[in-house]
Amino acid sequence: MKNQYFLEKAERLKPVLLEELKTVLGSSRPLKTGDEVIFDFGNHYVGYLSIDFLSTGHHQDAPLYFQIQFAEIRDELNQNPDSYNGWISKSWIQEEKIHVDVLPATVALPRRYAFRYVKIRILEVSSNYSVLIPQVSARCVSSVNDYALSAVRMKEEDALLDKISIRTLHNCMQEVFEDGPKRDRRLWLGDLRLQALANYQTYRNYSLVKRCLYLFAGSTLPDGKLASNIFITPEVECDFQSMFDYTLFFLNTLWDYYEETKDNETLSELEPVCEKQIELLRQAFNENHLLNPEKTDRIFVDWNLKLDPQAAGQAIYIYALKALQKMQDVLGKDNSVLKQEISEKTEAARTLFDETLGVFISGKEKQVSYASQIWMILAGVVTPAEGKTILDKLETIKDAEGMVSPYAYHHYIEALIQTGQKEKAYRCMHDYWDGMVQTGTDTFWELYNPKNPEESPYGGIVVHSFCHAWSCTPTYFLRKYYYSKEVNKTGFP
């Protein structure tokens, strides 16, 4: 279902991308069939590459045929794209094979890539000539630029986390907040919420958040439900699937946006969309006000297929209801029924607490997971003091289902902070993200398993997104909770 008014509003907010030209010089080594050369751009970029080719020796008497591979991290260059056989579409692999009929030539690749490293392999030249590559250049794009950043003096290890987080965010901020500029290059609600939070502490590009909110509201499923993600080419169209939690996060993203901007017009135009979501998702609760996950769309929570989503889903619903309540308070709407629902759903949520174990359980199998506790805390189903006790208890439960994505770690750290454990949160953030930092990465990743850093979640790192929005939140934590905006006045524990 399209809402043209919303879509036109989104279109008017479309950013003009800022461009930066980066050039890397080549060597003077003549290249023959089978030779390779690697160009290191020195940082992670998103953009369009041009390669300068010269020929040397006799006149070029057959086309040049070359392969080009783009890599976000250096390890990707050691992979053979042809051998990838995972479930992610192979077409995401950033490689091309190109013929050049006439040299010298500047080959300007029409597609956009996410990369730090570029490897060019000469698949074929004739014996009569060799090629030289004096330089490669990239026209790098983003909707933000680093002059907008406020300088915050940080401890070195924090400054590094902050820098890499910001680079991740920078390269995901294109015509929309993309999940990852390598893959899927798409606007997802779950990612948007975290990107917006990091953005408020850094670039403060409010109009891009606003644009994304109107995009979601402008293209929904036939019943008016918000999709989990939106395509913007060739024209705006939402995906055919929703996820229960992602749909709900629209409410929190809108509320966060309002809190930052006090933009009453946007709030009043989009609050009805939020009401509509609650109206649709309420149907998944039973007469005891408990969520029945079988009656709703997939509840994502984390990239962990073993996770039982009932408790987390119940909590996220409450978390979103509370955002709606605050919106209605601002707009002066009567929300007594909504408050009643929050109270009922919260009471029901508390029935999932297992007094013996001292933690929340989820589903028929009474699963204990980090996700369930985290979301009960973030939703305010328990008090901060109760929350701390629960999180402490959780650590003693050996088979508690853990977290697998940076996205899940974000919520854990937020929960630690909400339960008054700022120092533990800080250590946890470093423990997790420092593992990536130590690899020399310029951006944070879609997935990272500290227990197995080499793990390739999709059967091969060539399709793994190493600049992924949902892992950019260390800058949010550092700047919001640990460093004040004034230099030298830190909130460090």
Added chain:
Amino acid sequence: MKNQYFLEKAERLKPVLLEELKTVLGSSRPLKTGDEVIFDFGNHYVGYLSIDFLSTGHHQDAPLYFQIQFAEIRDELNQNPDSYNGWISKSWIQEEKIHVDVLPATVALPRRYAFRYVKIRILEVSSNYSVLIPQVSARCVSSVNDYALSAVRMKEEDALLDKISIRTLHNCMQEVFEDGPKRDRRLWLGDLRLQALANYQTYRNYSLVKRCLYLFAGSTLPDGKLASNIFITPEVECDFQSMFDYTLFFLNTLWDYYEETKDNETLSELEPVCEKQIELLRQAFNENHLLNPEKTDRIFVDWNLKLDPQAAGQAIYIYALKALQKMQDVLGKDNSVLKQEISEKTEAARTLFDETLGVFISGKEKQVSYASQIWMILAGVVTPAEGKTILDKLETIKDAEGMVSPYAYHHYIEALIQTGQKEKAYRCMHDYWDGMVQTGTDTFWELYNPKNPEESPYGGIVVHSFCHAWSCTPTYFLRKYYYSKEVNKTGFP
């Protein structure tokens, strides 16, 4: 060495290519990963392809990755380009692998291809969508168009030879006379001479011949010698190699051109270039006026590495001298010394005649070959009657070195005609070219071995040129010797 005056003249003669749009409709079958579809353009074309892609199913959520192969003959489609391992540069293989980020899309390929068949293979789509290819279109190019052809009523089997010859010529006539539009797409002197002859009987595009003559004269080796071939991109530059016979054929090509056009200006401007060639090549003869192949560039004659080129080289030199003599007669130049040389070289040539065998021999090994006899006849070293006796005798010599290319067969047929054997020439022409016709080809080939039609001279047919100028001369023979230009008045034997 560049002659700017000549090059500017050539540049002014550069043709505006004529374009013809051909479209082939696709099917409505949705294509998934691994699916293939073949488009048959119904004739051989040279041009630029555009493919229309649509997506069906859910929104495209990963790039489309496809492979495209172009084939001049259908058999090429059964080859796996990756398995080609011959000595010709693999980069000539007409294939591409292309990503398409946004569907629907019209993918316009920037390179030029020679093809009748186009195979598209879907290397990857995601499980959420399929692609449709409603049509492919080709913007086909040539410097000539078939309206310029005079209609000649021919016997069916001759009409077919004529048609395929003309299509071959048509598709080789681009900004220069190319040897083959698939490979090498280059102006070669040996090919030019035969193309020009066929052109005079068909399209009569004199300015393209003139342009090519000026290109050769405009870019020579440092000593002024004409190269065997010329590159025209990125700017005009001759190859670094010459071939003795190809250099000489410049003289005959210029004379043929003059005979057709009576273009005195071109003749008088380029005749000195011819004199220069003779001056340079004369040094390869010994005191007995016999050619020493070790003192000159390669003498090509035919794609037969076992061929001893001494006798053929001697004859081709005489053949060229005679063209120069005729030019000088027209220009009123004193050429008594030249006539003396013709006489001396002819006498020397006759010393290569082996009275016992009744044929010419060549080189230290006293090799008997078709090429030696053919060129002695074409050069007028022997009379037509002697020539006929020699050719008859040749057939009785079992181990006489034969012919391997259509180019060599052309000269054999010409020799048969010159020795009064028009009917035999006609049968020979059909015997050889009909073998190609029977495969259903639309154009004639670079190489064809009637004893082994499946032979892939370069280790794989994917690099074999199936539209090759030097095999286009059946139209020349038919129209010059067997059919008068007036309908129904044939010179058929």
